[in-house]
Amino acid sequence: MREDRHVVGVQEKPETLDDSALIAQSEIDPERFAVLFDRHADEIHRYAARRLGPEPAEDVTGEVFLVAFRVRARYDRTWPDARPWLYGIATKVVAQHRRAERRRINAMSKVSAERPGSFDDRSADRVTAEQLQPRLARALTSLSAAERDLLLLVAWADLTYEDAALALGVPVGTIRSRLHRLRVKVRRALGGIDPFAEEPQHG
């Protein structure tokens, strides 16, 4: 029954490994790292697409995993979930596109004012769905790059404060105090008005 025993042994292992064990495995069998890609590429792509738009997001996603692969020896094995680590790398890669991001945010912050009233409904929906509402875009321009990174990791990537701390390499306490300052700024930029109430009225 050698074969049976073997098969059982195999079943125990493969895809149930957590990210940390997988990364450890990939040190010996580098191609195993592709499983990490399979697990998280869509999510990283979503985040990159939200921040930079669809086309840059493709490059950014590929780059994030290449960088991650190259530095995987440094991965902190005490974290079973690699997402914060990947988001940390994504943050750095996105930062290389800062000028493009600024252009994008600036453009989105003006969409509302320039949009013709007769804009086709469905196409308007599509445009707004993939774009940030102008008020939010304007609020984003009031933040520093580091503040934007933190805010969007928490708001768009749904990272907990602990995860964000890990991703950005700062203590959790620092995250809390930064978020506090950031909220004040955002509140001021939003002018205390619910952006959802305002935007459709412009259209």
Place this chain on the structure above:
Amino acid sequence: MDDEIRTFADGRPAAPPYPEEARAKARERLLREAREGRGFRFPKLGWQAAAAFGVTVALVGGVAVALSAQQPKLGVATSAATQSAAVSDGELRPRPGQFIMVASDTMYGSFTQTSGKMSRYLYRTHREIWQSADASADGLLLIAGLKPKPWPGEPLPEESRKWKGESWMQLASCPDRLAAFRTDYAYLSTLPDDPAAMRALLGKRQPGEKGEADRAAFTGVGDLFRETYMPKAQRDALFEAAKEIPGVQVAEGVEDSAGRQGVALGRESQGTLEQLIFDRDTHMLLGERHTVVDAKAAGAPVGSVLALTAQLKVSVVDRLPEHAGKVEGDSSCVPQPGATADSTGQPSAPPTAEVTVTATAPAPVETTVPPAAEPSNSVGAEPTDSANAEPTVTIEPSAPVPTKTG
């Protein structure tokens, strides 16, 4: 009081799905990087040195079975001058504590994306890998850069010049962690010798995600055969099992990079037919060949070859080679001190992490990690070891000469 943050969370822009093609391309790019070898990053040696990539092949006190390119078949039957009972019927019989050494020449595609511009070429290497037959000791990997070739129809990009020099890497052995992904002889010997059971194993070993199962199974076949040695019964079973994977095509007379012909099992993937070429009788892996069958998907003319390799030699040795140069450590698992069973009784000096034998120029090497992607804590370019060895023995990549002492 997360109102402001919630406002942003609720107002997040919709993200388009990751286009399948871009996703596949990124994944393939990652895999190619992985295949290039554990962090090997263009050591800074001139081509003068690289052309004579100074490999000191000293198989101390070992059984070396020469399988050079001159031989028509990569049979293991060819015995070296001094031989032991390890080889009788043409099969290697590695003992616990010994090492399997496999030498090969490879050519695979290299893709680099710099600010949205893709540059690509075919990088070539000579590889020699030593793996403990029973996973009881760390192994060793040598990668020496050979002259790259241009991507079909494109000029050779500047960056391809970096592909030179050589690099030695320790391969940490941790059989427990590797589990079903072990490739040592002792483990491979336990695989089923029945094709059906082997086929079932392939499915379980790497369960592919949605519709990828067959591709994953075929990938698994390559992983098990590449740079390994397993008993004939397992080779036969794996060969037959691979034939049963949907999409696999059998072809006769396919040539590896050393000009040897064999029977190929191929499967199409992203516009190329990926073939594993075997000796018809022994089912030893001769090499790999990837030929374009869909120009659009592959990004190269139909018929052009994007990967071509040859496993030139498979042998059993008692010890890891001595070599000049720095060994890149592999801290991926806890080292196993004393696990180097040295059957010769001679003091052995297996390389351990960060051992510097003769490191003359640990010059910082340009990395391909973008500088901006080096955060303070967890992310950063790994330091690259530059193996600036003074060549002592020059061997032709096409026909490595095994040396045997003791």
